[in-house]
Every structure is written in structure tokens, then in C-alpha cells.
Amino acid sequence: MPSIDDFTRPKEYISPIDDYFGKIVRQWADKEVIPYRQRYDEDWQEHRLIEPAFDKLMGELGLQRVLFPEDLGGWGLGHSHYTASASFRLMEEVARADSGIAVAFGVTFWPLIMICNEPHLNRRLCEEFAPLFCNTNKAVFAANAMTEPQGGADIENMEIIKGSTIETTAVLDGDDWIINGHKLWPTNSGGVCSLFGVVCTTRPGSKDLNDFAFIFVPADRPGVTQGNSYQKAGMAADKNSDVWFDHVRVPKYYRACGPGDDYKYFKEVISFGNLGSIAFVCGAMMNVFEILQNFCNSNLYRGLPVKEHDAVAAVLADLVKDIEIIRIIGYQYARMLDRPELYGPRWSDEIVAKGRAYKYFACDRAVEDLGRVMNLMESGGSDRARDLEKHWRDIKIVQLWMGGKQLCQMETARWFFDCKTL
């Protein structure tokens, strides 16, 4: 019988390390996560069950080091031609087990993209922060502090807002930045973050792109406060909270790329966020396929396995059709990010818009498919022991983050139709 490995991968351009990554992460998932994940929801505050899985994946297997240059203890993925496609495979495999772990793991790379990726590698900051991630066997988390109370994910609506609604400020005082502000929702907050990338403004209300700043703030600096974790519908492994920056002082060189470039390369962060979201959806759907295979073989209707009922089979077909397409789209987008010489810069409006489109396509399909699959499994669909409903809750979260569906729609329409006011 076909397995999840029989869904198509673009073999002519996947990374040489794709299979290696896939193998080690799948072993980790099957041993360290899947046997325990049904109890993760109750572990959302303490992470007693979840933390060992993070330590194994990120610390012991060393996957938190992959972006940093090799001479600093990393794996050099940030300057390879496979940054995105290898990331896609990694994230897909982790999300197959738990998309909450996948997002916490993936978001650790989010701020690091600003300093580890070519052509904007910031050697000084890599040297500054690599030891934090590379010289330990424990999981170390980074976070992007973007969303603010007044307008939610409006900050990510960069083309129209241009940073003008950002209320977190960065003021130069000699050779230091002084950061003040209040952020909501960063993945990997709630006390677990060691390093924040903070989206802020050097001139509140300004639409001048030079005033958009991305500044690193170690979480142990005086004035940084992480609140208690929010309780959510799912993704217990992903801690979110309020974060306050109260006169936090960091060196001037902690600004990631500088005036203008912070804005430009932050859009690359958005592109990778969209890629990660597609990978999370794809990974979760892989596991849904496994769960459903088992269910449809062992449950009978009219004396035959449920899968032999024509109307049911149509639902099964719709699911695998979407998995197949979503995986192909995901790898295609990864290829576009890996080959800017063919597709344009990763931070271009075109790449961002297409990423938004792919992300919301994948999420919409997955939300609808998982709803139908839950329904097909009847009471088993809502039973945590079946593991399906967990993916249903988690996938919905993927659909809603990063500005949700409407922002995806606007950015997509804006680029393809050259809209001026959306």
C-alpha cells in the first residue's frame, strides 16, 4: 500500500540532504513525539513533556544550528542553494508529528534569516549569536516580535502601511539603541525566548522605509518582560505571550541590516513564513493520510472497509489530491526562494505575493479537507486518541496567523492587478 513517501517530490531539484534530513527527523518524530503528543494540550504551560523533544531535535541533533556559517559551528544552510527546499522538508517532517513543535522550531530561524542568509549575511551578528545556538545541547529559541496591540498583524501589511503604525520605538543613545514597546503573540515567547528580533520604528508614524528597524534584543536584557503563555485552540508546543520592552538598551550594531535594508529583507522573512506555513500544512496532512488509511481499513460499513464505499472514496480522493498539490506547490515555492537568479529576489513584492497566495490556498484546502475527514470518522474524529482532531485544530491556527486570509488576499490581488489603495 502506498505510504506518505509516495506523494510526489520534485526529485530533479530537491536538496542532496533532503533524504538525510527527512530520515533523522522522522526517526525523532516517531520516537520522541508521536507516542506522547496526545498529552501535549495539557502541557501547554509547563512543557514538561514537550521540552525533551525540543532538546533532542534542536540541541542534540543540532538542527538549531543549520543557518549559521560552518566556521561558527553551523551547517551553512544560510548560504546554500537549498536553504528553502531543505527547510521545507525539515518543517514538513516535524509538522507530521506536531505542527506546534514545527512552528516553534521554524520561528527560531525567522529572525536569524535577517543575518544568516546571503546576500545580507551580517558576519558580526552571526559571530555574536552563533555560540548561543551552536555551543549547547539544549534547545534555544528565538522569536520575531512583530504584532502590536493596536492593529494586530497590520504591521505585516507592509506595502500599504510601510511601518507607519508601529508603536515600538528605537532611539539611538550614543552607541546604543533604547527600545520601548509592547508586542503580542510572538511564537517562542511566554518565557522560552532567548533572542528577540524586534520590529520597531526609529520615527513613530513615519512611512519612510529607512525608519523601519529590525533590532536584536537578547531576552535577558534588563527591561525585557515575557508574560504568561496564552491558552489557545491548539499548538501547545508553541508558546505565545505579551512581551514588553521597557527602556531596553542594546548595542547599535544589533540592528540587523540597517536603514532601508531592514524593511527590504524583512519581506524575505515573510516569504519564509509563508513557505513554513505551507510545510506545516503539508506535514500535518501527511499524518492525516496515515491516520485515515488506518481508519478506513479497520472500520467497516456494510461489511466492507469504509474506503470501499464510493461516496467515502471520493472524500479520500479529494484529500490526497490536495496533499499532492500542496506538496508540489510548497517545493515549487521553495525552489523560487532558492533560485533568485531565476525567479527574482526573495524579498520582492512578487515573491511575497505568490507566497501569500500559495499559503492561503494550502490552508483553505487543508481546513476544508480536515473538516470533512473529521466528519467521516464520526465520533472518532473528535477523539483525541485518534490524533486527527489535533491536526484539525493546528491547521486552523496556521491559516489564521501572519495576518490571516484577508491579508493574503490583498497582497495577492495587489501584485497581480497592480492595485494602488488596497
Place this chain on the structure above:
Amino acid sequence: MDSSKIFPFPLGSVDDSDFLLAQTLYRWAETELVSKRLEFREDYVKLLLPAMKKLFVDVELQKMTWPESCGGIGLNRREIAHTLVMALEQVGRADCGIGYLLAVTLTLCSSINFEYNRKEDLCQRIAPFFCQSDQPVIGSLVLPSYAMDNYPAVTTFFRGKALPAVARYDNDNLVINGQEMRPLNSGRDASFFGVLCSLEAEDGPVLILVPGDSPGLIRDEPFLKTGLAASNNADITLNDVIVPRENIIFSGEDCLSHMLSWFYLNISAVSMGSLFAVFEIIREWGDTRVIKGKGNLFKENPLTASVMAEIGHDIMLSRLLLYQLAAMFISPDSYSHIERENLYVPALSVVSHITQTAEKVMNQAMELMGSAGYATEWNLERYWRDLKTIQVHLGSWELNKMDLARYFYNSQKL
């Protein structure tokens, strides 16, 4: 703000006492649940159980359908369909899980005490439990499910699914056996189970009332599930459980279809209530949140307004359907081609439509709210989880559609 007043329904179908009951339930919701929700979230012991006690015992809803002669309130005729709908809307608005328990409990009770299948002896014996108790008395149902590939040889199938239990006569008693059956709700604490069985010499399914304290009834540990925190559910096993022959509530497909029709009406009303709650949440969101910078209220943006409009539109049409269905229950003779047994088809159609619409509406509302959509603090995600859990308990839509096809197209082999 009680959003149920915004969405039209036929005023002529309800009377002052229905409004009074709805107002009482609105106040119950505000006092017992809404005001305490932030502190206790979905805590069964601290929030849900006390609220259920108020509702079932103090507001006397567990007495509602029992005859006055048995100590009940006597609302046991089909004419109360609108009353039931109005009440369940309010309970569902407050908490889908409590609404669901009430809906199932009323369904089980109605199969004993409603005119379509009045069982006088059972009424006399069972009514006191509901009418004299100072604790919530919860009823549950065990309905057919998929068979497992290792199903026992004695299994009987009904419309393609396995009947959960087997009963046999033993003098004046029935002996019932069923392994690891999943009730619709409250496997841990239901006082009565209506268990659908196969019974010797009976062609069709037989619903048998099994008291929760019957020797041989084993309740498993509660299992974790997506939603419906008020339902403390667990699988149950019946090992040679003995009940009197008179505990047969009904036998045959017609009565089962009729009971399910009432179940679907009740569930439609609970789901409708959850839609009111979602409307209230999204209305507050639209009134207070900004988009694209300061001063641009969410509800004033054309895109978000269009999604919000769809939400209102879907809720309005669903409610009209719901009250239309209730009207069919009250006077089936007024409708073309509606006979007693045929209520099943419109009821299944309406409950499927409303729960699927509710899923769509909740998904849209969550999309509008972004991260707040899945934050527990905003409550929306709870309704979303609860509603989905209710929906899966209605059975697979793909297979339920076979019932509709059989009716509309006279399919013989489905």
C-alpha cells in the same frame, strides 16, 4: 446584547411563555456562564456542573417534557417544537456542550413521554428521577456506529452500521450485552442510556432504557475530545445487564426515525444558539478593531465587511429554516408530502445544513479575527470546537446522504 432578537423568525409561532422562558435562560447564561467564563474557562466542576444544576434543576428544564401527572411540566406534545427551539437556542448560545446534553436528554425523554411513543409504565417509573432530583439528571444515547474489522459474529447491522448491543429475553427481563460502546455524551455520569440493540424476534433496531446504576454497566475512564467540555464522556460496556422488558422504549425503524428527527431539531436549535454567540463576538470585533492603520474600523473595510455580511446572511437564513422545520413538527398535515415518518428527511437536511453552515461561519469569523480567533480568551475557538464535535456526532455526512438519496430517488441498494 441578545443577538437572537436581530434575526427574524415567525412571531406568530411563539407565545408569551416562550419569550419568558427565553428571557429566563438569557439571564441564566449571563449569570452562570458569561460572567464567570474568563475565570473558569471550561472547568467542569467549577463552572459547567453548577450551571447545569441551575438549568436542569432550578429552572426545571429536566422536568419539562414529563407529564404533569408524573410531576413534570407537561410539555410533551409536538406543539412545543417552537418552545424547545427557543429554549435550546439560548442554552446553545451560552454553552454548546450544555445545550447538547440538554438536547440529547430531551430526545431520550421525548421517546418515552411524547405522544408519538408514549410509554405510560416507563413514564411512571422514570419521571420521578427527573422531577424529584436535586441534581442534574442526564440522558444519553448509544446509536449505531462503524463496525470494526474484528466485530463479533453476533453483530447486527442497521443501514450499514453495527447496532451497538445485543439483547435477549430472559423471562420478564431483558439481558443486554455490548462492548466498549461510545455514547453520544456523558458516558461517565449519565443517569440513563437509551441503547439501540438487536433483539431476538425483532427485525429492526430496539431502543432499550438502561439505568446508569445497572449492575454490569461498566464506565471507562473519560476520554479527551475536541470540545463539549460539559459532556464527561467515556465508553461503556454492558455485561449481562438485566432490565425489565418494559424498558423497551420502541422497536422498529419508524420510531427510530422519529426520535432522530426530534434529536436533529434539538441539535439544530443548539447550533443556532452557537451562531448567535459567534455573531456577538464578531460584531464586537468589527466595532472595536482597526485595519490598515488608525481610524479604519474593521466593519468599515469593504473586504472584511463582505465576510461579516456573509456571516449575518447565513445566520439569518439558517434561523428561518430552523423555525420552518419546527413548524413541520407542529403541523405536518399543513405541508405537502410530509407525513410522520417523512419528518426525518427534512430534519436531517436542516440539521446538516445548519451545522455545516455554522462550521463555515465559525471558520470565517476566525479568519477575520486572526490570532484572536484561536485564543481561548475570545471564546470563539470554543464554539468552533464544540460545534465540530456536535457535527461529528450526527454521523458522517457522506453516509447520511444515503438516507436522503433513498428518499428522494427511491434508491434500493444504498
